[in-house]
Amino acid sequence: MKQPILALQGIEKAFPGVKALDHASLNVYPGKVMALMGENGAGKSTLMKTLTGIYAMDAGEIHYQGQPVHFNGPRHSQEAGISIIHQELNLIPELTIAENIFLGREPTGTFGGIQWGKMYRDADALLQRLNVKHSARTPLGELSLGEQQMVEIAKALSFESQVIIMDEPTDALTDTETESLFKVINELRDEGCGIVYISHRLKEIFEICDDITVLRDGKFIGERAVADTDEDTLIEMMVGRRLDDQYPRIDVQHGTTCLEVKNLSGSGLNKISFTLDRGEILGISGLMGAGRTELMKVIYGALPRESGDILLDGKPINPTTPQEGLAHGIAYISEDRKGDGLVLGLSVKENMSICALDQLSKGIQLDHSEEVTAVEDFIRLFNIKTPSRDQIIGNLSGGNQQKVAIAKGLMTKPKVLILDEPTRGVDVGAKKEIYQLINQFKAEGMSIILVSSEMPEVLGMSDRILVMHEGRISGEFKASEADQEKLLACAVGKQINEVAA
Numbered sequence: 208m209k210q211p212i213l214a215l216q217g218i219e220k221a222f223p224g225v226k227a228l229d230h231a232s233l234n235v236y237p238g239k240v241m242a243l244m245g246e247n248g249a250g251k252s253t254l255m256k257t258l259t260g261i262y263a264m265d266a267g268e269i270h271y272q273g274q275p276v277h278f279n280g281p282r283h284s285q286e287a288g289i290s291i292i293h294q295e296l297n298l299i300p301e302l303t304i305a306e307n308i309f310l311g312r313e314p315t316g317t318f319g320g321i322q323w324g325k326m327y328r329d330a331d332a333l334l335q336r337l338n339v340k341h342s343a344r345t346p347l348g349e350l351s352l353g354e355q356q357m358v359e360i361a362k363a364l365s366f367e368s369q370v371i372i373m374d375e376p377t378d379a380l381t382d383t384e385t386e387s388l389f390k391v392i393n394e395l396r397d398e399g400c401g402i403v404y405i406s407h408r409l410k411e412i413f414e415i416c417d418d419i420t421v422l423r424d425g426k427f428i429g430e431r432a433v434a435d436t437d438e439d440t441l442i443e444m445m446v447g448r449r450l451d452d453q454y455p456r457i458d459v460q461h462g463t464t465c466l467e468v469k470n471l472s473g474s475g476l477n478k479i480s481f482t483l484d485r486g487e488i489l490g491i492s493g494l495m496g497a498g499r500t501e502l503m504k505v506i507y508g509a510l511p512r513e514s515g516d517i518l519l520d521g522k523p524i525n526p527t528t529p530q531e532g533l534a535h536g537i538a539y540i541s542e543d544r545k546g547d548g549l550v551l552g553l554s555v556k557e558n559m560s561i562c563a564l565d566q567l568s569k570g571i572q573l574d575h576s577e578e579v580t581a582v583e584d585f586i587r588l589f590n591i592k593t594p595s596r597d598q599i600i601g602n603l604s605g606g607n608q609q610k611v612a613i614a615k616g617l618m619t620k621p622k623v624l625i626l627d628e629p630t631r632g633v634d635v636g637a638k639k640e641i642y643q644l645i646n647q648f649k650a651e652g653m654s655i656i657l658v659s660s661e662m663p664e665v666l667g668m669s670d671r672i673l674v675m676h677e678g679r680i681s682g683e684f685k686a687s688e689a690d691q692e693k694l695l696a697c698a699v700g701k702q703i704n705e706v707a708a
Contacts, residue, residue: 210273212237212401213258213289213370216269220250220257220425222602224594228264229425235370235401240392242412242433243405245422245445246634247606248592251405252294254422255372259284259291266594272369274432288369292359292376294405294605294632295545300348305330307347308362333361338387352379352543353495360388371395371543372403374631375605377411381495389415390396407606407634409438421445446636453639456686457646459486461670465654466506466519473513474501477678481510483623483654488645490669490686492659494695497675499658500542503625506537508532519622533562536622540613541631542658544605548612551601555593556582558600558611560654563618583613590640605632617648623646642668662691676700 213235220228228250235241257264260278269276270581278284298307308330314322330343339357357377363371377385392415404416421428421444428444462485471479475498483489504510508526517524519535526532541547549558559582567578582596589610593603630638654665659665666674674682674687674697682697
């Protein structure tokens with residue numbers, strides 16, 4: 208084993224009411240990819256923020272290139288050669304791609320003027336390396352979430368760092384974008400860079416990483432080579448127990464039709480029709496850009512429709528705003544919890560109850576005791592790791608934020624619950640907790656739409672699956688008849704008769 212280029216030893220960090228890191232350790236080796244694994248709230252992001260100086264550690268040592276170091280902040284660590292790609296994007300939509308990549312360190316000439324031509328050329332070269340099909344002059348706000356993530360990655364590459372930390376880098380990426388990223392990771396490894404790779408996608412860990420470090424409850428559990436472990440062992444290290452049956456789908460007798468969509472067009476959709484029964488989970492599969500999220504937002508009232516009908520309990524509805532969608536009993540949990548789902552500066556309680564204030568009020572007065580009771584019930588039900596209901600939600604791990612986002616939708620007691628990428632950024636243990644809760648609401652007769660880019664999740668939890676391609680329904684399958692090959696074939700545009708053949 209090579210000597211580590213970066214070593215964190217015995218790191219401790221406490222916040223009011225919680226010890227986030229308890230003697231945590233991590234080694235990063237030159238020319239290797241180290242997976243940093245653990246459940247949500249295990250301390251992974253806190254450890255990285257402690258490394259880069261965002262948080263001051265309470266105890267422990269950090270050695271970089273054989274020397275003890277202490278960084279005062281991200282700029283200090285970047286200048287030393289350590290870059291971090293955060294799970295939450297830190298970009299400005301109104302600026303161009305190039306301006307975002309080089310913000311605060313634009314190339315300047317003799318008299319201090321910005322060398323715009325050089326900046327755009329350097330940014331275009333980074334985009335080309337990542338196979339991003341946009342000019343560096345493009346305003347960032349015109350890009351999809353996945354493309355913005357690639358810009359965040361390009362920004363990290365621009366520092367030419369010796370150590371690059373990637374926190375859930377493929378969370379919003381398409382398969383093609385993920386392939387481009389993995390190609391760059393292999394190049395960086397060949398150049399001798401040390402990479403820390405944080406992800407809840409176990410398949411990626413075994414595909415791209417050399418070694419694994421596991422944290423649990425802020426403690427160091429172990430370090431081992433990828434070649435010497437398997438998925439079941441890794442899960443047991445992460446959660447402290449074996450997890451059987453990752454997708455615990457249950458069979459429930461369906462009720463009558465709850466939601467019916469007829470020939471829906473607009474916002475990139477073309478004559479979409481389907482039904483959804485009570486007590487049914489309808490999976491929506493397809494590639495990025497197929498129109499899955501647009502369809503959900505039209506149903507919810509967040510995007511306009513040009514034609515077609517939406518019927519709820521047999522009665523036509525026409526939601527033109529999310530407020531109207533909620534009023535009809537449709538709750539939408541966004542794939543982008545930071546942009547659409549949560550207010551990061553508010554507390555857990557305020558985020559969870561914000562859409563259910565009507566239900567929690569008596570007349571014009573909010574019933575605070577009922578609000579507190581409901582919030583505490585969901586914190587227990589979802590096993591949300593938070594010191595208290597009054598904790599600012601931005602201080603929680605991404606997975607616990609996601610649990611709050613789902614609870615927020617459920618507090619409105621919806622007839623139809625739309626879950627758009629509900630387990631994005633969620634660890635394997637928390638995923639199963641979410642699946643079991645989904646089953647509970649299904650058993651109670653709730654109608655659920657599950658939109659997911661993870662085919663095993665759609666196959667494992669759905670009763671029926673629709674596949675979308677370029678704004679159309681390209682396939683429909685019962686769960687018992689579907690497999691990944693059929694879903695992928697329809698996702699790239701083949702018709703069902705071609706798939707069957």
